[in-house]
Amino acid sequence: MDTTPTGTDRTSTRTRPGAGLSGSDRPRLARHVRLDFSRTRQRPILLHPEAVVVLNGSGAAILELCDGRHTVAEIVSELGARYQTVPDDEVREFLTRLVARHWVELTDG
Structure with a gap:
C-alpha cells in the first residue's frame, strides 16, 4: 500500500479507460x-483544470458517494435506498466515462 500525502493508506489506484x-x-x-x-x-458542478461541468441531480448524488470508501455496489445500493429505481448499468456507465476522462480514480477493494 502507498500512503497519500494526507497520510491515508491506499491500494493501487488506477484509471482504466474502457x-x-x-x-x-x-x-x-x-x-x-x-x-x-x-x-x-x-x-452542483464538477471543477477541474480544463473546465466546469454542470451536473444533474443524479450525477451529483453519485459523485458525492465517490469518496474512496464506498464500493460501486454500495453506491448503487445507497442510491437505491434514496430513490425508487436506480439502474445499476447506468451508474456504472457514468462512472466508466468519468474514469476514462481521468476525473475519477478507482481503488481496489
Missing part, C-alpha cells in the same frame, strides 16, 4: 477534481 467496473472497486474523485455547488447556476 474497462468495466467491478462492484468492489472504490471510486474517488481524482486529486485535480472537486465537487462543488455553483450559487450562480444553483446546481
